[in-house]
Amino acid sequence: MLRIEDTDRERSTPENVEQILDALHWLELDWDEGPLSQFERAERHRERLDELIESGAAYRDAATSKDVTAWKREHGNRGYRGAPSEDPEAAIRLRVPEGGETVVVDEIRGEVRFPNDSADDFVVARGDGSVVYNFAVAVDDADMRITEVIRGDDHLSNTPKQLMVMKALGETPPRFAHLPLLHGPDGKKLSKRHGAASVQELRDAGYLPAAVRNYLALLGWGTQDDTTIMSTDELIERFDIAAVGRSSAIFDEQKLRWLNGRFMREMDLDGYTAAVARHLGRDPDERLRAACEIAQEKAQTLEEVWPLIGFLFEEPETDEQAWRKVMTDGSLLLLREALEALRGAKSFDPPELESALGRILAEQDVKPGKLYQPIRVAITGGSISPGIFESLAVLGKHRSVERIERAVQRLSTESDNSTSA
């Protein structure tokens, strides 16, 4: 049985755990519900602790952390060794063997050796009898018959402790794989608290689970033949934990964006529409489908879709800056021409629109942008949108004409004002 351990230095609050599970669910990385909470297992932990005390593998020690520091100063930084105490309030420490070393066999790092003499007799249970993490996991892993553990690099140094506990308990340890940690763009590590939050952020930012999986797999691992884009099936087939790199990586959102864009463009329209609908909290109806069809090649993330298609669903607000930039002297005339052409159009299919509007270009002898950008601003409110013919087609004749009329009206009013001024 495999155990994937998260690294969270904060207390595991129920909300925290739920957040993490939520994020994992989105990534489609569900698994069986974990075991009972540590609290519910207190009895069992106590039981195994007693075994250790009985066998002499662990002992009560009244030393405080100050005492330990003092002891180490005296003994030249050797691992702390305590003295058994009768004090029932004293913490319980595990006896670390003299000499020799504890070796962690790690799937991606090979054998890592820890000299026993430099390891402290560490606390396995507090004065109140409650057990400490390194002891609890060891007991739980043994009880659950865990055979492999995958977790962050920051646990590598904890591993010898857990091995010592298991050895004292007479249990067979699992195999370990310690993955390099992830750092943010600032070079600081992405803590789990933020890690869970950031997986949620990735979802909210409109990334696709498949793209995130692909990207994450590429962090710390690469293919020999330079394959970059891989479906999840391919990932499953090719990924090899032993081939994972050993150095920590910096999370690069730019590359994720690029990768996500590739996945977005490769989706079939139904899947794309469904994903967009889910992200927007809308129904995947025909109109949304039509909108998605013309926006699919433009967006890198789900979040970027709405700005491209919003004008099809609601009256757009005019981007004044775009308006000023695009509406030049000849625009009024050209828009009037366009209006006429569109009113008279037999069909509103993109090819038909293209030839109808293209005629104006030829007649007036102007560059395409001179005509299309004003139309774009008129119908979408801004200067960025899907293809102009597709946009007109999906918007429909009635609304297209209406919006262009409004623009024409505004333009003529403005020109009246400026001439009279």
Place this chain on the structure above:
RNA sequence: GGCCCCGUGGUGUAACGGUUAGCACGCGAGGUUUUCAACCUCGUAGCGCGGGUUCGACUCCCGCCGGGGCUACCA
């Protein structure tokens, strides 16, 4: 301080005891183009440093430097 891990362009990585050190993102230039993207072409930049070993080292060894982790009666 002690113990441990890590170090290929800005970022993620590949390869190898002998190659012009490959790929991808980014960035730059050009092309295509109705906007924005996408797409195509070209370009940019790297083996942390110093010693060894070797005919030959980015690759193996040692030291240093740099980054990180553990060192809790935290998880």
